[in-house]
Amino acid sequence: xxxxYLTGQPEKVILNGQEKRAxxxxxxxxxFGVTWLYVACLIYPLYGIIFGVIITASSISDKAxxxxxxxxxxxxxxxxxxxxxxxxxxxxSRFLNDLIGWGL
Numbered sequence: 001x002x003x004x005y006l007t008g009q010p011e012k013v014i015l016n017g018q019e020k021r022a023x024x025x026x027x028x029x030x031x032f033g034v035t036w037l038y039v040a041c042l043i044y045p046l047y048g049i050i051f052g053v054i055i056t057a058s059s060i061s062d063k064a065x066x067x068x069x070x071x072x073x074x075x076x077x078x079x080x081x082x083x084x085x086x087x088x089x090x091x092x093s094r095f096l097n098d099l100i101g102w103g104l
Contacts, residue, residue: 038071038074041070041074045074045075045076049075049076052068056072
């Protein structure tokens with residue numbers, strides 16, 4: 001019978017070579033998916049904010065909540081940096097317009 005059911009203690013699992021390779025593949029695919037999620041949050045900041053709020057609010061595991069918070073933070077940082085760059089470009093174009101007659 002299942003030892004966890006009888007004793008309440010989780011069973012110790014010893015993985016053989018093939019199971020270790022399978023687990024390594026799952027870990028690599030997980031990291032690949034999370035990496036592309038973060039890249040998407042950097043490219044589309046609104047996606048990062050929406051996804052971050054949904055995952056942070058509705059997830060059960062701490063791991064998923066952490067991913068949601070990171071997506072939310074990346075989206076907010078991207079929006080703030082975009083606004084700062086836009087302001088710098090507008091100020092710089094005004095300066096170039098005054099200096100050499102070129103502007104946006």
